[in-house]
Amino acid sequence: MKFKQYGVAKRGETSVQLRVLVTLSAIVLALLTASIILLVAKSNPIGVYVGILQGCFGSLYRFSALLEKLVPLLILSLGIVVAFKMNFMNIGAEGQFLMGGVGATLIVRLLPGLPAPVLLPLMAVVAFAFGALWLIPPAFFKSKFETNETLFTLMMNYVATYFVMHLQYERWKDPAASGMPKIANFPENALLPQVQGFHLGIGIAILLVGVVYILMNRTKTGYEIAVLGASENTARYAGMNVHQTILKTAIISGGICGLVGMIQTAGPSGTLSAEITGGLGFTAIIVAWLADLKPVRAAVVSFLFAILIQGGSYIQTAFQIPGSAAAMIQAIILLYILGSEFFLRYRIIKSGKRVEVA
């Protein structure tokens, strides 16, 4: 038998056209695959897709709900971008988010009487610190003993979840909630102000896109993070303090994720609970990755994902289609895009000669 020999080779820079073409093809294929699964389950795929879009752009209220879903996802992905750029796999955003929420709640409980202009910034600072604190142990042991940070940060998520459950069900349980395991709602002065139904969170998110962009592209720290991410040896030869850079990055990354804990507790949720993250810390990792670890692209990707999240919760209430349909579609798109990136990084070449196969 005769076969043509195929091989693959690395591409250099890819053109924007190719990138768009490959990504769009992946999305189209993903939607086709999802349609087949929906048809098997006797749901109308077109109805699901239209429903998802209606749930996001059908009214001003739904659009503000969409932005509300976008804010935590975007900020978390910014935090993750910083760590991933250093090749530090922080998959503990869930935990840092929760601990940030603990920090914010702690301040509200200790100093409930402060006026909002003092209280809110203080909550934000403490949330940042708590989030950072949750990423310091994995960073410390990584730089000292090369512990696997992926697994370490993953475990820290569960410790944080059960700690928050302890607070919610035991220590901070609201006695006025008639037996319901919940922490008391924040008072008015501890809530983020709203402008025409839009939370301040979206402003903070946009601001942070700029901050992280400048940090990564215009500062010495950003440069050090990128060099260390590319090669630890290069960083050492260049005389960088590797240990210190790892810790500094952990503080920034964990801190940004912790800040989300404050924005969500003082924003849409109004208090802290173990369910507050809704798995966003994991979704944000995928967002950061698909955005190629670039802050501005992360905003675009987060927006697309927020559509699926908000649309998913809308079709559930409006058409009784399980919201899990949207989660499934989201994952199928992800897997196709992840697979498609191969065609951006490598190209398939035909080596001219034919080979004989017995």
Place this chain on the structure above:
Amino acid sequence: MGIASFLNLAVKAGTSLLFATLGEILSEKVGHLNLGVEGLMQIGAVIGFIVGFQTGHPLLAVLFAALAGSVGALIYALVTITFKANQVVTGLSLTIFGVGFANFFGSRYVGRNVPQEIVNFFKPVTIPGLGQIPFIGEVFFQQSFYVYLSYLCVILLALYLRKTRWGLNTRFIGENPVAAEAGGINVTLYKYVNILVSGCLCGLGGGFLSLVYMSVYPIDVVAGQGWIAVALVIFSIWSAPKAMAGAYFFGALRIVGTRLQHLHLPISVFAFTALPYIATIVVLILTAMNKRKENKAPAWLGINYFREDR
């Protein structure tokens, strides 16, 4: 309740974890950190239940749970091995997919009972001879067939990894795929086979939950057990027999945790639930500080191998 009957329950509570942990060990040994275990268990649980519910056939249900797990693992294998995508990100996507898939297809079965034929088939069976050994017999050999299947898997996996050439090659690839390929080993083939079998084991773990452990199909069958399995792999330092001990230890903690809720002790219930994860962190640090190589994670864990990259 006597200690033996408590441990008997702990074995049962740890069995799904054991299957999934064995699966993840196999995947990690060949260098692939699969964070999709939770998703694979979910897929196995829901497909196993649906097939069991529709046909009433216990073996068919188990077979489909295993098959569903390996189909899920095939997606992961395709994306990470052939298309070289990042393992962490792909695994997380697989978990999102599996959880969504299970909720979507399982929603109409919530609250349904496992068919009686299947319940009867998986009733605890005392193994003649072994089951009569005092204490040990009651703990290990008065269990369901499904539990005995997990014992068999532990033995087979331990033999495979330690005593066979295939197992040696598998570990070789996890430690150094470059040298393995230079030595004439088909790295891609090994990775595919190991990961498909690994998915099979995760699917079996999910099937155990929906077909044996729960009598009624709940809203979230797996409920995070896949993540505990990822922890357990580290806790048992990538060894199948240690995974067995670890799974039953975590199973026991799970039972203790639920029972403590009714006792109003001064210590928080959640301290118990968090204990497996804290213990795992401690093991992670200790193994990293330890210089002995056999206790460490495979050197190429999480790193994709691509010949043309060299």
